[in-house]
Amino acid sequence: MSDDARYSTPPAPCHNCDFAAPESIPGLEDMSLVTSDCRPWNGRRSLTWCPCCGLVQKRVDQDFHDDCCRIYGSYTVYHQSGGQEQKTFSTDGAGMARSEHLLRGLLDRTPLADSGRLLDVGCGNGVLLKSFGALKPGWRLCGLDLDDRSRNVVKALPGVEDFYSCDLTQVPGQFDMVSMMHCLEHVPAPVEFLRKTAALMAPGGLLLIEVPDFSTNPFDLAIADHCSHFAPETLEASARRAGFEPVLLERGLVSKELTLLARLTGETDEAYRIADSREVAARAINWMRSTLAAAREIPAAELGIFGTSIAGVWLFNCLEGKAAFFVDEDLSRVGHTLFGLPVVSSSDLRAGQTVFLSIPPQIAKTIIGRMAQSPARFALPPDL
Template sequence: MNCFTCQNESVSELGVAGIRPGSVTSDSWTCRLAAVIHQCPRCGHLQKHHDKATLEAINEIYRTYAPHHLAQGNEQVVFPEGLSPRPRTWYTLEKCLPSLPANGRLLDVGCGNGAVLKSAGALLKGWELHGYDLNDKHRDEVLRLPGVASFTSGSLKKLPHREYDLVVLWHTLEHIPSPLGPLAELRDLLKPGGFLLVQVPDVERTPFDMAVIDHTSHFSRRTLEILCRQAGFEVAMDGTPWIHNCLTLLLRKSTLPVPSSQTVDAITLAGGRAQFDWYNSTVRLFDESTREGEFAIFGAGMAGIALLTQLTRKPTLILDEDRQRDGSKLEGVTITPPDRATANLKVIMPFAASNAARIAAKVRAAVPVAATWQFIIPAASATNP
């Protein structure tokens, strides 16, 4: 098994993410498959190398993929400090606007039902928009979006143009086994001066991403840049601070030679193992803390859903600030805004410790009943403060 990032010829198995077999799909369903994590001993990249049965199950996940079904097809919103809530794609593209020309051609690779294209249609008025996906399940939906000129499925060779000013890989790269070749292919689609926008989960700030069964790569800031440099890119803008649990890089073609060695130090390697151990110890903490009494999970994202497969008991509620998810159910548990929850709950906070504490403080200040809740916050770690 070769490393997906540095192409090292071997990877080491760390074990199963969680305290019992169970995971989550990237379209927000629980899954009973075990998430087995490997690490490259050279670059430190965390990854999954699935067996045949798991690959077949993942192909079925993609065949019936239902993005954002908990919010009736609407993508998740983010809550930037000092700003009104807005779609994650909108907020990210806003941040990129100063680097982009007034007019151009955008290609969204792995466009799904068009989340990126919806935001681009509103923010990039002078742009021609194109969508690409492996299958044509959402073709009609995407083609109805304002500004979208084409939709292509199957081979990239069928695209209507060979050059684009901006190519977007939105929560797509982590799904691709052996992503170096596809990244290099996308590099060849950029116009001179063009950009590739990549966003993926950040495993250092959300080790819960290891529980997403169809994510084959779990990137840190370092391993993502190693991969992108191997594919011939350099970082034009680092958007890591923009989204609390994601890595965002605006990349351009590099004129520098590819580094010959991608070996990392022992501290970096230990960090990957620490993220795996932190995840398992945090799941154990949450399980032991909820053996008695009513409790809720905060957040209907990947982390919260994964916990439904790990905890001994089922929560009373799933709390979520995104009102698009209000009333949806997972495993029979209703998603509810915090201001409609009951008193005297234990509330599980599946975030990095600092983010969990910040969110808990914000909720306590905004929701009177939260003063009666006991927030269960993970321990900090060297790589996940």
């Protein structure tokens, strides 16, 4: 199929609720993309919004499944830092593993029993299980992942009872808690997936979901293997339709992410209100396009891209690699090269260099504040 033919194909039915005619959100079709493990991706995707269930989504067709097979077939989490989990940074620049930051924030807000059985769905190399086991050593932990490669690493973690690499419905036993860290955005038909999850859980069990918040992190929409994009209302509605009652729904417990903790009641609420997140998604796409236009104004020979994660790699790909270096605050990434460009720290910057931060200005200003002594120039995208 030619690219033109693919773009002119009418929208597919909603993959969440089967509604026949989701509405198009234009602007993503010709944009370069990035994979969720931070690699450039040059396939093309279009975006729709379902007025029936409220989900902003990518078309899930054979192309999508084929791309996901290729992406997951060589998946390497945190390849920029040799497998170390991504860190979150406070205003003073101190870093903490993202899953530990999330769990500490969660335990500050909601008490959790001292013992129980947890399943982490999409456990990867076990970063959540590791943090959970350290904070709640009385729990028995299990991991589930499509990819079998991390089996031994996960099973060696303290408290881990078992690792499964099978369909969700095949996992044995019953769980007091199920966690999904950056999992549900990869899943077509998320409500059906949550219903299958509910069937594995003890009555009153807890579901913990962490997904990107595209209202504050537009790049979620540019990730090739993310097909479900959540606003807080859509996340809540999805959980309610699957028989869960929210305990906590928070934006920004981890920066640019949504956190939902919900309790299994078994009572489904099909009629729960939907959100018109179409406008928010359209604004996010327009912001990415303006960001790219601003970065293209800077001569490639002086351009440094801030960040080696999703936003930085997306910009690098859209610019077709026409930049001089990356800058990163995470020192485990500094001193390496990424896609042929050196990764430097802010203290390495020189006069005559321009660092472009493809980050909403309100967040970028805090980062620039930490680099105030640098002789380099800093450039920002427009307001989001």
